[in-house]
Structure formats: C-alpha cells, structure tokens
Amino acid sequence: MTLKNYDVIIIGAGGAGLMCAAEAGKRGRTVLVLDHAKTAAEKVRISGGGRCNFTNLYTTPANFLSENPRFCISALRSYTQHDFIEMVRRYEISFHEKTLGQLFCDESSQEIIQMLLSECHDARAKVQTNTSVERIREVDGDFEITTDQGTYIGESLVIATGGKSIPKMGATGFGYDIAHQFGLSIIEPRPALVPLTFSDQLREQFKALAGVSVDAVITCGKFQFREGLLFTHRGLSGPSTLQISSYWHPGNEIILNLAPDTDVLAHLKQWRGDHPKQGLGSALGDVLPKRLADNIVEHLDWGTLAPVERIADASDKHLALVSDAVNRWRVKPNGTEGFRIAEVTLGGVNTRELSSKTMEARKVPGLYFIGEVVDVTGHLGGFNFQWAWSSGFAAGQDV
DSSP: OEEEEEEEEEEOOSHHHHHHHHHHHHTTOOEEEEOSSSSSOHHHHHHHHHTOEEEETTOOGGGEEOSSTTTHHHHHHHSOHHHHHHHHHHTTOOEEEOSTTEEEESSOTHHHHHHHHHHHHHTTEEEEOSOOEEEEEEETTEEEEEETTEEEEEEEEEEOOOOSSOGGGTOOSHHHHHHHHTTOOEEEEEEESOOEEOOHHHHHHHGGGTTOEEEEEEEETTEEEEEEEEEOSSEEESHHHHHHHTTOOTTOOEEEESOTTOOHHHHHHHHHHHOTTSBHHHHHTTTSOHHHHHHHHHTOOOTTSOOOSBGGGOOHHHHHHHHHHHHSEEEOOOEEOOTTTOSEEEEEEOGGGBOTTTOBBSSSTTEEEOGGGBSOEEOTTTHHHHHHHHHHHHHHTTO
C-alpha cells in the first residue's frame, strides 16, 4: 500500500544525501530520506578520529580522480569549501586547520551531523532511518520505492548510498545495482585511500617495524605524495600510502624516499670521514628511526659486493646501495587491505551518464546520483566530504 507521495526521495542519509535533502527542502520540495542504518551519517561520525575532516581549504578539481576528470568542476564551483565553512561558522561550530588545509571540528563530528539534520529539519525534509529498500521501479514517470516500512512514490529519486568501502558499517554495492537497473554504466569500483600490503617475504622482513613511522615521499608513475608513512604488520599505511593507493594498480612498483630532506649518500660519506669506526646502522640511525635503520642494513642485498659492517670499510658503491635503499626504495606491493578498511571507493557510476550541473541521469529523467556512488574520488584530507556537499547541493537545486 502506498503510504505517501513525495516530490523527492533520497536513498542514503550520509553527507551527500542530507545536503541534497536540505537544499531541496529549502526550495519547497517535499523530501523523504531513507537509510537502512540505525542512525544517519555514520561515515561522518567516525571520520577524522571522531572530529570530522569536513573539508579542505585548498580544494580544487585537481584533488579528484575520475575517468572523466572535468566532471567535478561545475559542482565544486557551485558550492565551494568556503560555502560549507560559512555554514559551519553560522552554527558556531569551532574548528581548526590541522595540516595542508585540512579542517577538523575542535570537539566532535557529531556537531556536523547535527548541523545537517538541523538543516533538514528546518527545510521540512524527513529523515527516516532503519528502513530497508526492497524494490525500486519506475511507474508513469515517477519512482515507486518499496521498503520494509511501506511503499513510497517520488517524482525524483536521488541515490546517495555511497560506495563499497567499510562494509561493517553497512556499505554495499546497492547504488551500482540501481544504476545497472536503469541502464547506466559503472566504472569498476576498487578500494581507495587504503593501506598497501606486502608479499609474505616482505612481510616477514619488515614485521619487526610495525608501528615505526617516518615522513616520506611515495611515487607511483607520475604521481607523488609527501606525508607520514607507517609500517604495519601487513605492509604500509599512513597518509602518504593512502594517497598513493588511489593511483596504484596490482603489479605496479612504488618508489619511497624515507628521508626526503636528506641526501643520504652525502650524509654517509661525511659520516665515513667523521666516524670511521661506527657501523652503517649508526650512520643511518642519524637520519632514520633506529629500528628502521638497522632493518635496512640487515636486509640489504649487496649484490656482487662483499658485505661490510663498519662504515670505514664501505666503498662509495656500498654507500650508494645503502642510500638507494633509503632515498629510492623500490617495492612492489602485493595488494591492498581492500574495501574492509578503505576510506573511500574509487570508480562508480560513470559520470558521462550524468549531467555535471545537476547530477541527473541523462537517460532517466528524475533519477540522480550523488556523493561516493559516483565516479569522483578525492584525495585524503577532507576532499571527499567536499564532494558530498558539492554534489548534494547541485542535485538539491534541481530535484
């Protein structure tokens, strides 16, 4: 039995869905937001260690990946990071810049969630959680949504269900299924902003380094990031690793500079003259954490050179091998930690199927896709939330 008709039905009460609901409601549209989770905006709640990295001061289209890289420009221009910051200030939420333009709440991510819910409430947009969608079909130009709480009819339907990342929080491929149902193509989803894993051999070699962190530059092809690097029991994590993971593909090699501010070869030559009786590990320990320095020396492949322990016994060729292991460490990851802990999903609904101004499906009038379900993925640092706000705003002006 049909319970009620709405102008707009939004599936997904995350950041993008709530932003779209509030904007549509402000235009006088009757809006219903449905979500299968118990509470709204769970990804917002856990983000930034519970303080929500809600945007980035330096957001530009260059901070986003897509098969259609120009698609994001219109939405990002129509609703900028400065527009969202203005709303945060209006709600008197205190925040700070952490690093590289990343803005975090001083207190709690719950403040951002409450702000979005307040915006929806003031716009008379209804947010209904604990509701599972069972079927969607088009009927006479409208959309019939059958759920475990009843059936709803909407003139417009917005899919804001996110991607596959963090399934323990309820993430699924539901949005992709709906896109397929209505004939839209999908760019194959894969984990992004995710730790990289080592082969069994490398894992055994570096397992003693779990917990060691350094400032590092990681390069993959023509892409490069400099941020923190963390060794784990299974491979590499930390901001620089998460960033490069969006560009890494199985079989690719990455190059790491574990001491980006030091010419290690020059340092070792200087050390050889100043401290000839010291070991190589001691020389490296002057620029790296001791555990990492000792591990590099212990597992170094000397090739045709005779192994040495004292730096006085090391030739320039020995020192070059050591410096390359620090400034140009080449490694081929075995894989990633997968959707299980990936912060976002790369790929999604093909943006060539959507209007860049409104997020509406070109082939299906009244059907919209916003947020992470779309093939637009931001760098680490608040960019993905800005895409949620911007794409939600764009659709909210049109639904």
